[in-house]
Amino acid sequence: MLRYFTIRQAIGVILVFVFLFASASITAYLVYDRYTFSKQQLKSHIIQTVRTGAQQQFAIYYSDTDVLQQSLDELLEYPTIEYAVVYDRLGRMITSRTQDKNQQLPADFVQNRTNGSTLDITQIERKSPLSTSTVLEISAPVFSLVNPYQKNISRKAFGEQLAQARNQGAQNILGYYVVGVNLKQLRQTLYGYSAKVAATCLLLCLIALYLTLMLAHRITAPLASLAQLADDIADGKLDNTFRTQGSGEARRIADMLNLVLSDLSSHKAKMDVESHLLNMKVDERTEQLSRRNQELNQAVQQVTQAKDRMRQLAYYDSLTSLPNRQLFTEQLELLLKISRREQSNIALLFLDLDNFKRINDSLGHTAGDMLLREVGARLSDCVRESDLISQCFDGESKIDVSRLGGDEFTVVLNKLDEAKTAGIVAERLLESLQTPMLIDGHEIVITPSIGIAIAPQDANSVKDLLKRADTAMYHAKTTGKNNYSFYSSAMKETSVGRLKLEADLRRAVERQEMTLYFQPQVNIKTGEISGAEALIRWNHPEHGLVSPARFIPLAEEMGLIVQIGAWTLLEACRQCKAFHEQGLKLPKVAVNVSSLQFNAAFIELVKQVLIETQLEPKLLELELTEGVIMSNAKSSVQALHELKKLGCTLSVDDFGTGYSSLSYLSRFPLDELKIDRSFVIDYDKSENSASLVSAIIAMGKSLNLRMVAEGVDDIAQFHFLRKQGIQIIQGYLFSQPLPSEEFAILLADSPFEQQIEEMIRT
Incomplete structure (x- = not known):
């Protein structure tokens, strides 16, 4: 059936394209012929109007605008004519008329007679001076038997000269008629004619197509039955027989195919029984495997969830959900190894909140926990991806912002280009905490002190780098808090002295x-x-x-x-x-x-x-x-x-x-x-x-x-x-x-x- 319909569809598609092309060609030819005829008819009408006799000559010579405008109005009875203008022999406009009475031709409008001599009727396509449409501008000269160079001729003398000149046969140009035909409107007048021609051609094509397809169907009918039989055999339907009308080769093929189908049908029945028994065994085994696979998936899911919970507890802070000290240490060790191999710098920013104990003592530990969560969120939002931060051993863990415990946070900047970049990030961290936080109904502003240590110039191990950053942080506190300090070797002695002073205090x-x-x-x-x-x-x-x-x-x-x-x-x-x-x-x-x-x-x-x-x-x-x-x-x-x-x-x-x-x-x-x-x-x-x-x-x-x-x-x-x-x-x-x-x-x-x-x- 698929092969039959493919052949039939191919024939049908070819015929459709052929008839559509023929219909389109005929329609185009007839419409174009009608379009050409319409333009020629307009041109003939214009020439007839221009050369109607002595009245036009009188009107142009004496610039009688009333007579000329009546003549122009007759031309504008054609809706496709957009404007009409009368010029004298020197090309000066005497009068003009437009289709829209309220519309005037521009003052600088000039007749264009670049093609042909002064005695020819010319036509050019140009942009309309009244609209954006294209017009066919037809320019026709007005001839007279009177010499136009004679001045101050009375109407009676003009008429006598016309009579005398008519006998002499002299020809002179008195002026020009210029008519603009709107080609768009001219084409629009042909839409109805085009539709009728196209509908007639299409109807004839459809009738011819139908008759042709009927003939093709009679020719390909035996092939269609054969294709249907082949599809049935492919689908396993062996109980059908091949039927065809008439005699000859198609009848002999049908008899042989029916014999083959009979043998195949009996063999298929035997195979169906064996296949049914086999399918029953397969279904039973499949059901058992499905149950065991479902149990295995549940077990794997439980193990995965338990592993995730254990990892969350082991590597992340339960209060802020930030990486904890364990994950921070492991990841920073990995980053230090990578930095040594790539000879790049790492900055560690150690943050400690100023006077945080006062919050716990005055508002309670619940408010303190809320404040720590807000601080963690602000620091995380403040550190941009472009600062970037960590290469992770599992592709998921990040230590850009970590909480080591209490009110201590760290920020790691990886592959640092220069030390001042760490200072820029530190300033952004300070700025992020300047906005008051609404904690338990109280507006609180908490400030941090930040210490910055750079690896490898300050330290090469996690322990030493933390110690240097912590020393720099305490230096920031002693210099007024709410600021940051880079570690220097001079701070080491100060740090030792501070530790001793703390112990003595x-x-x-x-x-x-x-x-x-x-x-x-x-x-x-x-x-x-x-x-x-x-x-x-x-x-x-x-x-x-x-x-x-x-x-x-x-x-x-x-x-x-x-x-x-x-x-x-x-x-x-x-x-x-x-x-x-x-x-x-x-x-x-x-x-x-x-x-x-x-x-x-x-x-x-x-x-x-x-x-x-x-x-x-x-x-x-x-x-x-x-x-x-x-x-x-x-x-x-x-x-x-x-x-x-x-x-x-x-x-x-x-x-x-x-x-x-x-x-x-x-x-x-x-x-x-x-x-x-x-x-x-x-x-x-x-x-x-x-x-x-x-x-x-x-x-x-x-x-x-x-x-x-x-x-x-x-x-x-x-x-x-x-x-x-x-x-x-x-x-x-x-x-x-x-x-x-x-x-x-x-x-x-x-x-x-x-x-x-x-x-x-x-």
Whole structure:
């Protein structure tokens, strides 16, 4: 059947193409002939209009536009004529008409008679001056028997000359008719004719095609039956017989094929029985194999899932889903081997979050975990593929950003072109954490310190490279945090010294190396000491007095500030009690409170210290910075009220450097504001600085708070603050911080009254 239809289809396709081609050719010929005839008919009509007689000659000679426009209107009755123009013998336009009455020919329109002589009728195709269509422009001269060079001929004389010239047979050109035929519209008028011709030709072709296919079918019918039989045999259908009409070769072939089919049919029946039995056995075995294969697939899937879970637990951090220390170490070792072989550089960026412990202590470990996840996500988004990062042993693991534990993260930059590229990435990492994070309803900004080590110039092993990057990170912390540092050999000694200082600091409290110094706060109206600030000092057995600016940040990082702060509070209260027992009346002692101390446990600590030292609560003043009380203003209000209930006085230290809200300041139960020393030092730098100090003082007074200026070191500052109404001053102008023994002598002598009188007189 396939072979029969292929032959028949081939014949049919050939005939279709033949008849379609013939139909198209005939249609094209007839349409083109009609198109040519239409153009010739238009041309004949134009010539007939131009040469209708003396009326045209009169009108052109005398430029009678009314007569000429009537003539042109007759031409424009043909819709295919787009415009018609009459020129005089010199080519000057006399009048024109267009199909659209509102449309005018352009002023620079010029007759084009480049082809033929002045006596010929010319025709050219050109772009229409009225539209974008193409027009066939026909130019026909108007002849006259009157000589056009005679001027001022009357109509009567013109007519007489026409009569005389007619007898003489002279010919002169009076002017030209120019007609533009729109070829597009001319073709559109033939669409209906084309459709009729095409339909007639197509109908004749279809009739001829049908008759031809019927004839082909009668000729190929026996072949079709034979092809059908062959297809049935190929499909295994042996019960059919070959049938054909007539006699001769086709009948003999049919008889032989039917005999062969009979034998094949009996053989097929026997084979079908045997095949059925075999298929039953195969189906049984296939079902067994399918069940076992399904069980095996389930087992493999379970093993794969277990392997993936074990790998996830072994190589990835459960909190952030970042690579952990194990995967980081294995992959970095592989990268170092590759870099040595390819002689390329690797940069290791070691990140540690600044003051992260404060987040855990103040908001809890759940908030800390949320913050770590957000930090991990931001770092991962920040590191681009173009920075690239790792070659992995399994093609999937990446250590571009890893979490080694706690608040420590690493970034590895592979195949580094130059060291400054690592600095660019570090700046991008710093920038990514500048946007505040919303953690458990709190807006938090966490900053990192980043240390950068380059392999192989800084180290060749994972252990050494980590150590160098860690050293550089600690150097970044000591230089102000929220920045990055490249490792240098000079940092090694600093790192060793820092480690020793950390070890000494852990044992400093136990060895009683910490001591308190006291700096007086002087009332400049009475000259009396109105209080003292307790300042901790570390008397190191080898290095002597260590600056608080050096060991306080270190204690905060190590988590020792709470222990040191508790010792400072207890020792300040004991010493104040001792001063009073010696008969030295110290109105109050001020103790600084670290941000890491200020929590619920701190209130209980103050209670216990006051009970243990038996110090009157009003003699204890607690100094907190703006940042501490404003970090969580609502909880701070409650905590400060509880401290106030104990009888303690409360002071805001370093006021003006934070972001206090006046609405919250009015709600805090404060007693005192201490103007930061930076404002005191810079008061004379500009009018704005002095105005700012004045505004702070005015605000404090409006809130009925005691104002204290700290960091006053010279007489000019004294006079400025006295003029602004400050009563209490603390600074080197009166005394530097003193040990308790020397401060006791200062309390007994009260030497400031005379000093203040002398300064006022100067």
